[in-house]
Amino acid sequence: MLKARAVGDLLAQATYGGVESTMLLSTDGSLLSFQGESILRAKTIAAVVSNIWFAYDRHAQLSPPTLHANSHNELSTFQDTGALRPVSAETPVALDSHESGQQELIIECEEGLIVIHAVRQKVLLCCVCALSCDLGCVKSKMRAILKPLKAAFSHFSV
Structure with a gap:
């Protein structure tokens, strides 16, 4: 069974060294879990990220x-x-x-980076980082978190 506390602890493992917040969200913008400073900011980012993901995913489906x-x-x-x-x-x-589906999206903003990765078809993992943060470190943190998340979500039909 997937426990909320365990997911929060897993997300907390990546929230250091320039990573301001780590979120688990659905593709419709619902925040499932997050680690970071402000819940209001996390909800706003989750809504924006889901819309961006939808737009890129839709474009990928229209022109594979x-x-x-x-x-x-x-x-x-x-x-x-x-x-x-x-x-x-x-x-x-x-x-x-399935092979051509979008798996990762990196967005460079004025104030930082947003790295998004698909956990399942309708579940996304998102890291919000400072501009000074090394992208390679962020991607390795995400890979470390993705492995147990994908294993946990493999038991659910999403």
Whole structure:
């Protein structure tokens, strides 16, 4: 069973060294759990993050990458700014929607970074960081948190 206290403790492990807050939220903007300073700020960020995630995810569904088999029987991905152009007369192969799904989004704002990662189809993990924070450290913290979160959420059908 997933316990709220355990999730809060897990999120607290990443909330140091430039990471101002760590949130677990649903794609509709509902805040499931968070560690940070202000609940009001966390709710606002969760709403904005879910809208941004929805917009990028929707764009990815409308223009998914296409695989092309070249003359050496190797697959190469080709995608232009929203419109697909054939490189040659190759036959495009559609990607599986699970493989082409958006997994991570990094947003650089005026006051800091927001790193978002999908835990499940409708659950997101979000870290809000200072601009001085090293992106590699944030991503490694998120990977460390994602492993137990994905294992815990694998028991639920979301």
